[in-house]
Amino acid sequence: MGPILFALLPLLDIFQTIGDLDLVIKIMAMSYMILWLYAQLRESMLLFGLGTMLAGYFLFINPLPTIIIVIIFVAFVSLGMHLQMLFQFGLFPLLRFFGIELEHPEVAEQQKMQSIEQKVRRGEDLTREEEEFMERVQKRETKYQQRMGQMMQRYGH
Amino acid sequence: MEMYLLGVIDDIMLWAQLLWWLWLAILAYFYYAWARDHLFFMPPLVLVVAGILIYYLVIEHWIFGTLGLIFYTLIFGGVLYLLPIFLPFFRKRPGS
Numbered sequence: 001m002g003p004i005l006f007a008l009l010p011l012l013d014i015f016q017t018i019g020d021l022d023l024v025i026k027i028m029a030m031s032y033m034i035l036w037l038y039a040q041l042r043e044s045m046l047l048f049g050l051g052t053m054l055a056g057y058f059l060f061i062n063p064l065p066t067i068i069i070v071i072i073f074v075a076f077v078s079l080g081m082h083l084q085m086l087f088q089f090g091l092f093p094l095l096r097f098f099g100i101e102l103e104h105p106e107v108a109e110q111q112k113m114q115s116i117e118q119k120v121r122r123g124e125d126l127t128r129e130e131e132e133f134m135e136r137v138q139k140r141e142t143k144y145q146q147r148m149g150q151m152m153q154r155y156g157h
Numbered sequence: 158m159e160m161y162l163l164g165v166i167d168d169i170m171l172w173a174q175l176l177w178w179l180w181l182a183i184l185a186y187f188y189y190a191w192a193r194d195h196l197f198f199m200p201p202l203v204l205v206v207a208g209i210l211i212y213y214l215v216i217e218h219w220i221f222g223t224l225g226l227i228f229y230t231l232i233f234g235g236v237l238y239l240l241p242i243f244l245p246f247f248r249k250r251p252g253s
Contacts, residue, residue, distance in 0.1 A: 017218060020217060020218060021213070021221060023209075024210060024213045024214060027209055027210070028210075031195045031206060032195065034196065034199075034202075038198050079233075085238070086238070090237040090238050090241065091237075093240075097241075097247070097248075
């Protein structure tokens with residue numbers, strides 16, 4: 001059954017579709033490369049033209065690696081800031097809700113401390129774990145402040 | 158059955174057709190705007206690239222074109238930033 005269905009695939013025009021989308025993806029990758037080249041080399045049109053030819057050459061000779069590099073570049077260089085914000089404000093809060101901590105431990109610690117302080121302000125009882133956590137953080141903070149005070153005495157005016 | 162009541166179907170089909178053309182126009186404008194944003198320094202190339210994109214992603218394979226628009230809007234529209242605001246609805250109340 002499988003081979004027969006596989007043999008019938010061309011009837012569904014699926015290869016035609018893949019070919020069309022391949023062309024579209026190549027053109028979009030070329031657009032990104034031209035945009036980047038223009039941003040870098042708009043002072044000298046000669047270099048821009050040569051760079052465009054080189055980019056087209058790479059895309060012709062080995063399309064897949066070029067497209068992968070363009071995708072990586074666009075995702076991490078052009079849209080890196082956006083990606084970071086998406087992770088920080090979209091993904092991490094969601095994951096934290098499900099008990100997965102991917103953030104920097106200090107950020108998570110601060111947030112936990114804030115929630116404990118809110119609890120104290122509302123007058124609710126703390127669990128032993130929360131009390132221990134609070135004591136540990138406060139102890140470290142006083143230690144830090146003492147050390148800073150020593151530094152100021154030693155080197156400050 | 159009164160046959161004139163079937164005219165409702167004609168109306169529905171007409172509106173479906175109109176909305177369909179409107180959606181294709183939105184899709185075409187989206188890809189034209191993409192080409193314009195990325196190749197603004199070469200106006201003739203904008204038209205060429207927009208033409209190719211619209212031919213393949215709107216006229217030939219509108220499903221993939223629509224998926225592309227939805228994906229692009231989802232990722233870059235800032236909708237995903239708003240997801241955590243729904244979390245308090247699922248959080249257990251302190252009292253209960």
